[in-house]
Amino acid sequence: MSESASSEHDSHHNLVVGNKKLLMWLFLGSDCMFFGTLISTHLIYRKLYPEEYDPTQLFSLELTSFSTFILLMSSFLMALAVSAMHKGELKSFRRNTLGVIFFGLIFLGCQVFEFSEFVHLGLTLQSGTFGSTFYLMTGTHGCHVAIGVFWLTCLLFYSYSGKMDAHESAIDVEAAGLYWHFVDIVWILIFTAVYLIEFIGKTGGAAH
Amino acid sequence: MTEAYDIPLPEVDKSAENEKYHTFVNLALILAAITGVELVLVYLPFHTVFILSTLLALSLFKFVAVVAWFMHLIYDKLLLTLAFGTGMAIATGTYTALLILLSSEDVDHDVITGVLGYF
Structure with missing residues (x-):
């Protein structure tokens, strides 16, 4: 390949890479709005109907x-x-991705266990606004985690096909990584806004 | 293609990634520690406002830390921050608007319950 042709190829390549990343970030921005609505709905209904459930008895x-x-x-x-x-270290990529998949499955297992416990205690989708908004929000998050696990599993299998390209695959993995981190930050918000806040002043602490 | 291969990349890229490794390890330890602090905090006999504001601050720190370092936003272009920031701003705005609207004394709670019952 001549120098000018190589330069043109690199320029085009960079443009494609940039587009993929930008699209992923735009998708995550729109997903922020989606989860923002779900979390808002749950919190607003908790404020409107605080007496409906005592989550400290459930969580x-x-x-x-x-x-x-x-x-x-x-x-x-x-x-x-x-x-x-x-860095182009395929073995390290596989090892870490396998770890992510394993942890993702543990998270999903914990969520399934938690949901089955709640249903056993009488909290269902139909049992009121708390059940509806809680299951919708955490269930949607769980679906995101499941999609992430599936995506990473596909990438892991793909890495054994021998078709991985240094630049293109790095961007594909980065996009999957962005998605996974996003799922993590959504849970950071849910953990505080939905779970921890319910326990303030009800666990022996000063309720003023 | 053999199983033991590494994809060749310029050495300068590798050294930059090696530097990030230590940042990631430190950040993971900090995030784990903060999660532990959050769990303990709700059991401590402090004032509700103090606990609530501390929890929100810690949660915000974790959120920003993951976005900035794990998601590489501080290493990337400003355009990506704007793309994500716009979604975040709209999500926060939605919550604030709903909170203000539904905190009003004029809100008829029976109407809201009725709408839910319809579905």
């Missing part, structure tokens, strides 16, 4: 904190996987 703060920790650590591994891909 297991230890389990949720464990889930949060797991998701944060999966985010760390995802950052390492993206970094490994940028």
Whole structure:
């Protein structure tokens, strides 16, 4: 390839890479609005009907904190996987991605366990505004996690196909990484706004 | 293509990524510690306002830290920050607007319940 043709190829390549990344960020921005609406709806209804449920009788703060920790650590591994891909270290990428998938499955397992406990205690989608908004919000988040696990599993299998390209695949992995980190930050907000806040003043602390 | 291969990239890229590794490790430790502090905080006998504001501040810090470092936003172009920031601003605005609208004394709660019952 001549120098000018190579330069043209690089320029075009960079343009494509930029577009993919920009599209991913735009999607995440729109997903922010989506989750913003779900979280807002839950919080507003909690404010309007505070007497409907006492979530402290339902929520297991230890389990949720464990889930949060797991998701944060999966985010760390995802950052390492993206970094490994940028360095072209395929083995490291596979190891870290496998870790992310494993942690994602643990998170989903915790959520399934939590939901089954709640249903057993009488909280269902039809049992009132609290149940409706809670399951819709956390369920949508769980679906996002499941999609992320599926996406990363596909990437992991693809890495064994021998078709991974240094530049193009790095951007694909980065897009998947952005999606995974987004799922993590949404949970950071849900953990505080939905779970932790309910326990303030009800666990022996001063309620003023 | 063999299994043990590494994809060749310029050395300058690798050194930059190696520097990020330490940042990621430190950040992961900080985030784990903050989650532990949050869990303990709700059990402490402090004033509700203090606990609430501390929890919100810690949550905001975790959010910004993940977006900035793990999602590489501080290393990327401003356009990406704007793309994400716009969505965040609209989401926050939606919550604020709903909170103000539904905090009004004029809101008929029975109407809201009726609408939900319809669905």
